[in-house]
């Protein structure tokens with residue numbers, strides 16, 4: 001099946017957090033986020049909804065330069081800072097949340113690096129502003145470590161919880177840590193989702209590649225990440241050290257900086 005050509009961006013937090021509380025560089029500032037959205041629009045990208053994206057998987061044509069904006073984890077700042085900016089530009093997006101931790105904290109991180117997550121009410125508010133919702137597991141456990149019964153809880157039960165919170169169908173999934181294997185992909189498919197987002201990985205409806213945007217990004221690296229060639233050059237450079245020179249030549253400092261920056265582009269949080 002032909003894959004839709006949409007660019008899929010992956011954000012985590014949008015807030016003023018600082019490196020001490022954000023060692024994984026997951027948070028972009030509200031100012032940077034606004035500038036990035038403006039740049040996306042000025043560059044002729046056409047933001048699409050996740051429903052559009054899923055229809056694209058079924059063969060419905062997408063606009064040229066389609067872009068899907070995704071957020072993982074459901075940090076409070078996404079509701080406070082990103083949702084209003086997106087709403088002001090009429091830009092849709094989709095938010096992947098660990099449904100069992102709504103209103104709590106990102107408990108999968110070190111205690112000093114935890115951040116507040118949206119509540120049920122926050123989720124309904126952003127949903128009303130044009131942010132669709134999807135499942136990011138129940139409690140952000142790495143799904144590849146779970147029994148079949150627990151995997152079912154994290155996919156099937158979680159979807160029902162989230163659908164009742166937002167009063168809408170939930171048809172897409174994002175793997176915690178971007179971590180998956182054949183059994184996990186099969187479980188997500190069997191749970192009735194139409195697609196699942198990963199980070200790098202394979203091009204498959206249940207492991208869709210995304211381009212991460214993080215605290216290290218400048219406007220220059222952000223612009224590079226919008227290039228069609230970026231994902232394949234990035235994954236080649238991570239799998240084969242010999243390809244890094246090529247990646248560096250093509251993309252400049254963006255790739256090298258990310259290697260120096262540590263784990264953030266290797267596994268999502």
Ligand SMILES: [Zn+2]
Pocket residue numbers: 072073136140175176177268269
């Ligand atoms: Zn996550």
